[in-house]
Amino acid sequence: MHPTIHLSPDTIPVAPTLSMFDPVFVGIDEFGAPVYLDLVYHNLLDAGEPGGGKSVLIQNLVAHAFLCHDFTPVLLDPKWVELGMWMEPADALGGIFVGPDIEGGLRVLRRLQKVMDRRYAWLVAHGRRKFLPTDLIKVIGVFIDELAYYTATTGTPEQQKEFIALVRDLVARGRACAMPVIAATQRPSVDIIPTSLRDLFGYRAAFRCTTPNSSDIILGHGWASAGFNAQTISPTTPGVFYLIAEGGIPHLVKAAYLSDEQIHQLVDYVTWTHRSGQRDSVPLAA
Ligand SMILES: Nc1ncnc2c1ncn2[C@@H]1O[C@H](COP(=O)(O)OP(=O)(O)OP(=O)(O)O)[C@@H](O)[C@H]1O
Ligand SMILES: [Mg+2]
Incomplete structure (x- = not known):
């Protein structure tokens, strides 16, 4: 009897080596220098008028995240077509995808709140204030493409209120326990992003806006009159887009772009490298 190994006979999968703690490449600035984000310890608000490029930016971040060995995806996309492409690998990684279903979204957020509480309990018990790469903890990245759908468009006022409250809690407390939130919205109005919620996002990306006021709602009051106006x-x-990072001044960035074909290739690759129970058993020696 021959011993067996569990490998596909003709190829050997190369496992992803990126980490969520690595800087994430998002594009280039106006001088051509690369721009990176530190996703784990920051939340990102991604806002601006339709067609501005919000989903393309989210795709860059999602693609990086799926190539990481320490990522658990939580994807909410009422339009299906953006984050829905990642549904299969999300499943393979033990994550979840929610479409246009506010109750489904609420269930997921309530669960995340419990996970967050447990992670904090662990940190307290170990006398720590945040997770580090050496903890080998899974970073739960919460990606929401079109926040307004859940907070202003669908469901009852109670459901919408609960959704905002849960997102606010996650945005306020999720950073240190490796649960960053990345949320996009077309309508940067105060009813969708109250100032108190906006200020909790350490990174804010303002794509083209229709008014200087909308630009200020994203970046912060006064930036448009100081010359940083996404309407321009x-x-x-x-x-x-204008990117503002905690404490800094906004600067112009052009996001990198993944074509549909490239995204499909990445989705196939990630699904394949995380597949389970489907590998052929081949004899080690004939
Ligand atoms: N960084 C980019 N480089 C090149 N083209 C881009 C880039 N970002 C966006 N585009 C172009 O603009 C189109 C719209 O972008 P995207 O779907 O990201 O907009 P959006 O802000 O998400 O719009 P909506 O609010 O309707 O969802 C893309 O299909 C693409 O053609
Ligand atoms: Mg979009």
Whole structure:
């Protein structure tokens, strides 16, 4: 009898080596220098008018995350077409995808709140204040493409209120316990992003806006009159946005772009490298 190994006969999968603690490449600034985000310890608000490039930016972040060995995905996308592409690998990684279903979204957020409480209990018990890469903990990345759908469009006022409260709690407390939130919205109005919620997002990306006021709602009051106004971004250059990071001044960035084909290739790759129970058993020696 021959011993067996569990490998596909003709190829050997190369496991992803990126970590969620690594800097995430998002594009280039106006001087051509690469721009990276530190996703684990920051939440990102991604806002601006339709067609500005919000989902393209989210795809860059999601693609990085799926190539990491320490990522658990939570994807909410009422339009299906953006994050829905990652549904299969999300399943393979033990994560979840929610479509246009506010009750489903609420269930997931309530569960995340419990996970967050447990993670904090662990940190307290170990005399720690945040997770580090050496903890080998899974980073639960919560990606919401079109926040307004859940907070202002669908469901009852009670459901919407609960959704906002849960997102606020996650945004306020999730950072240190490796549960960052990345949320996009077309309508940067105060009813969707109350100032108190906006200020909890350490990173804010303002894509083209229709008014200086909308731009200020994303970046912070006063930036438009100081010359950082997302209304001035040309509609012919989608993907350009003002990025403000905690404490800094906004700067212009052009997001990297993944084509549908590239995303499908990444989805296939990630699904394949995380597949379980489907590998052929081949004899070690004939
Ligand atoms: N960084 C980029 N580089 C090149 N093209 C881009 C970039 N970002 C966006 N585009 C172009 O703009 C289109 C719209 O982008 P995207 O779907 O991200 O907009 P959005 O802000 O998510 O819009 P909506 O609010 O309707 O969802 C893309 O299909 C693409 O053609
Ligand atoms: Mg979009």
